[in-house]
Amino acid sequence: MTGRIRVAVTGVGVRTPAGNDVKELIDRLAEGRSTAATVPAFVAHDLAVTFACRVPEFDHTPYVTLRELRQLDRTTYLAVAAATDAVAAAGLKPLPDPEQVGVSVGVGAGGLVAAEELVGEYGDRPTRVPAYTVPRMMANAAAARVAIRIGARGPALTYVLACASGAAAIGEAMQKIRCGELAVVVAGGSEAPISPVAVSSFARMRAMSERNDAPEAASRPFDAARDGFVMGEGAAFLVLENWTHARSRGAEILGELLGYGANSDAHHIVAPRPDGAVAANCMRRALTDAGLTPPQVGHVNAHGTSTPHNDLAEALAIVDCFGSDGPPVTASKGVLGHSLGAAGAVEAVVTLLSAVSGAVPPVANFVRGDETTELIDVVSGGPRLITPKPALSNSFAFGGHNVSLVFAPAADGEGR
Amino acid sequence: MQRAELAEVVRERVAGVLGVPVEEIDESTDLRQTYGVDSLELMEIGARLENSLNTRLAAEDLLGMENIGNAIDLLHERLRERP
Numbered sequence: 001m002t003g004r005i006r007v008a009v010t011g012v013g014v015r016t017p018a019g020n021d022v023k024e025l026i027d028r029l030a031e032g033r034s035t036a037a038t039v040p041a042f043v044a045h046d047l048a049v050t051f052a053c054r055v056p057e058f059d060h061t062p063y064v065t066l067r068e069l070r071q072l073d074r075t076t077y078l079a080v081a082a083a084t085d086a087v088a089a090a091g092l093k094p095l096p097d098p099e100q101v102g103v104s105v106g107v108g109a110g111g112l113v114a115a116e117e118l119v120g121e122y123g124d125r126p127t128r129v130p131a132y133t134v135p136r137m138m139a140n141a142a143a144a145r146v147a148i149r150i151g152a153r154g155p156a157l158t159y160v161l162a163c164a165s166g167a168a169a170i171g172e173a174m175q176k177i178r179c180g181e182l183a184v185v186v187a188g189g190s191e192a193p194i195s196p197v198a199v200s201s202f203a204r205m206r207a208m209s210e211r212n213d214a215p216e217a218a219s220r221p222f223d224a225a226r227d228g229f230v231m232g233e234g235a236a237f238l239v240l241e242n243w244t245h246a247r248s249r250g251a252e253i254l255g256e257l258l259g260y261g262a263n264s265d266a267h268h269i270v271a272p273r274p275d276g277a278v279a280a281n282c283m284r285r286a287l288t289d290a291g292l293t294p295p296q297v298g299h300v301n302a303h304g305t306s307t308p309h310n311d312l313a314e315a316l317a318i319v320d321c322f323g324s325d326g327p328p329v330t331a332s333k334g335v336l337g338h339s340l341g342a343a344g345a346v347e348a349v350v351t352l353l354s355a356v357s358g359a360v361p362p363v364a365n366f367v368r369g370d371e372t373t374e375l376i377d378v379v380s381g382g383p384r385l386i387t388p389k390p391a392l393s394n395s396f397a398f399g400g401h402n403v404s405l406v407f408a409p410a411a412d413g414e415g416r
Numbered sequence: 417m418q419r420a421e422l423a424e425v426v427r428e429r430v431a432g433v434l435g436v437p438v439e440e441i442d443e444s445t446d447l448r449q450t451y452g453v454d455s456l457e458l459m460e461i462g463a464r465l466e467n468s469l470n471t472r473l474a475a476e477d478l479l480g481m482e483n484i485g486n487a488i489d490l491l492h493e494r495l496r497e498r499p
Contacts, residue, residue, distance in 0.1 A: 066435040128467050130460055130463055
């Protein structure tokens with residue numbers, strides 16, 4: 001492995017239902033307490049699902065002016081805030097060489113909510129649409145706005161892989177650094193899908209929990225009583241940096257992005273392959289890329305949506321890859337809900353920080369597994385304290401897109 | 417529509433796009449110099465004026481609307497020309 005360019009993480013920024021900075025996020029995950037709550041607009045519309053996990057309001061002034069804010073949909077707004085925080089945390093203000101800095105953004109539905117509002121308001125009078133419509137809705141809006149906000153003049157790319165978008169954006173960004181094209185990539189994902197039509201669209205597929213009388217108990221990845229996912233929203237960005245570049249400017253290295261694997265089930269447009277065999281191969285790809293064997297992995301941050309089918313297939317995939325005596329498994333969606341295109345990026349941040357601290361957060365609402373999910377070691381009750389070690393994060397998406405990332409505590413030296 | 421009434425509509429729409437109190441906008445306001453208005457914002461001001469005045473405005477007219485007083489004069493003329 002010597003000679004390969006290593007990729008450091010030198011800053012992170014988040015907007016999540018558990019809080020708008022990393023400490024709040026980690027503290028809430030350690031408590032294992034869901035953030036789901038009733039959404040009055042969903043009750044008013046008599047939706048099948050009347051709750052979600054929302055990002056707390058925050059002051060826009062450090063990120064965008066009120067004038068700019070009107071031109072952004074919420075997905076882009078959350079992205080700009082999280083990315084700006086990540087760049088500040090990395091100490092990259094101003095950017096050393098803007099041409100060497102790229103942006104890599106994953107969005108799943110992107111401007112879906114903006115489109116919903118647009119059609120609701122102007123569908124029957126299209127001549128009256130605002131002049132801001134196109135820049136607000138275009139799928140690349142988040143990547144473009146992040147590039148503008150931080151002044152990055154390298155490529156600003158958008159990856160669309162539904163619920164694996166954020167993870168793919170991070171993995172692809174790593175490749176750009178490894179091949180020497182860029183020194184720094186601000187990489188992550190964003191999604192704000194909490195609106196009546198968007199949520200109802202998922203509910204009509206019967207993919208969501210309808211536990212309206214107890215929203216906080218609804219998201220329960222791998223638990224035997226799980227009955228669907230809970231909608232969330234959020235954004236997370238990591239500053240990925242050529243290791244030598246980070247060292248030479250004296251940056252604090254939070255950890256290392258060590259491996260990336262991606263593949264496709266090629267099975268069904270939304271259902272996962274039931275045996276998880278392709279997902280297991282995705283994890284193996286990421287481990288091979290990281291130069292690790294399964295026993296070297298300290299924990300797995302599962303995709304863990306809390307749908308019956310995902311969690312079943314993922315449990316089988318984890319057993320397939322790691323054997324019956326695999327590492328502890330956590331799933332952040334029990335606390336945060338499912339933020340679609342952002343989820344892989346949010347969970348990348350959580351995986352990195354858990355790998356470094358050795359404190360693996362519990363899965364909210366997990367009481368006991370069913371006969372399949374009990375085959376894996378689900379962390380419950382409180383954080384599991386382990387030796388800091390590399391960790392693997394899964395993102396498995398509608399469309400059959402699978403992505404796995406491997407993060408590790410920072411270890412100096414020439415390659416691994 | 418009287419010029420004073422039109423002036424009120426223009427000031428309100430401009431203030432709406434810029435997110436400032438309507439009192440800040442007067443006939444001497446220069447949108448580019450004082451507010452750094454870009455072409456997209458100018459087009460949004462135009463879109464809102466079209467909705468309010470129930471008329472269509474040419475893009476070159478909108479680009480000439482940087483000075484509020486001039487904009488009101490221009491609109492006043494265009495609306496009078498209307499059959």
